[in-house]
Amino acid sequence: MSIPIDQHERLSQCIEFLNKNDKQLNTLFYSQASLAKLEKGQPICHEGNSCSQLAIVLNGTARVYKLGENGKEITLYRVGQGESCILTASCILSEIPFPAFAVCDTNIEAAIIPSHVVQSWLAESSVWRDYIFGLVATRLSNIIQVVEDVVFRRMDRRIAGYLYNQASKGNAAISTTHQVIASELGTSREVVSRILKEFEHEDLIKVTRGTIQLIDLDTLRTKQHVS
């Protein structure tokens, strides 16, 4: 298990902590980590699994979500380039089962770190500790934001925000289904369909089979914040 030397330069562009001049950590990382490829749609971790390795994403994104008994889903957060899953780290460090599901949103390339070194690097490297606590802070605030959204924001505001965020990634037309939006936001397909129909009547969007065209971005942006 190690990272081939011709990959070191590329990895240091994806993973910020490799640029902190912690030579001991870099040596440990390149000798003990390995590379892996995962395919879009591939399950990464199931609820109740124990975690034997920590993945740091080089490219692509993974989605971490909860699944309810009634089949409803809600996204807790996404893991992108240079990031890792704090729930996995937490399971490794506290030896508890994984409390959610993780799946590949896209094809993913990742650096894989065996669980026993995740712990030992914490003792040896302040750069690694900072990385792990950076994850803790980011993910805690991601999940608290989900609580805040679910408890305090009306669903029409949340869907407006979801559409606006997609648009701000440069998509004027979003290829998605009502079910995907429902699973993202923790509601039912019926509720999404009803609200999208309202938005269509207001000329904010145009819904065609498998695609939502965003017509009035300014109003969608405003709408997401009104309480």
Added chain:
Amino acid sequence: MSIPIDQHERLSQCIEFLNKNDKQLNTLFYSQASLAKLEKGQPICHEGNSCSQLAIVLNGTARVYKLGENGKEITLYRVGQGESCILTASCILSEIPFPAFAVCDTNIEAAIIPSHVVQSWLAESSVWRDYIFGLVATRLSNIIQVVEDVVFRRMDRRIAGYLYNQASKGNAAISTTHQVIASELGTSREVVSRILKEFEHEDLIKVTRGTIQLIDLDTLRTKQHVS
């Protein structure tokens, strides 16, 4: 700032990591921590504050909650004996503002640790690292449980669960208001009143001014789990 020697025995009964025979950590703890008393109802931290110290509760409980623009509240978790607030630790370690509110549920006595040593002990003590990561794991799962409850469970089930949990603490009659239950669960007082009225019609509880008597605990227990 230090803990008087006549208090060491008592603290070691409240704080588990002081019994792990990590002499270096114990010495650091007793010399750098101090004792503090806080009164019931006293605010501990406001959203947006920076945290300058970490408190480990010796007795009493604190409530950590989010407050929405519309005045609604929801409890994220409680901090009890031997526990500490991972959001505070995370703010200290990642230098981010506190993302919630914390208040004393009861009178609290706590050991207070200055922020700069929270970080340095991580480098020096595996017992301290385990304590902090134990907090991370517990609180992540507390907050994910809140997401799960809010998204997947009907409010009548959640209120049944809340009442049953109070009863399992030995209270056959709960002194509380509809507003307190609403703030606990992230809903409005009106919704709580409507559901309590339903429970009263079903002879599960009896509501009098400021008190809810629990009459049929078996049915409340069953009701909390039905989806």
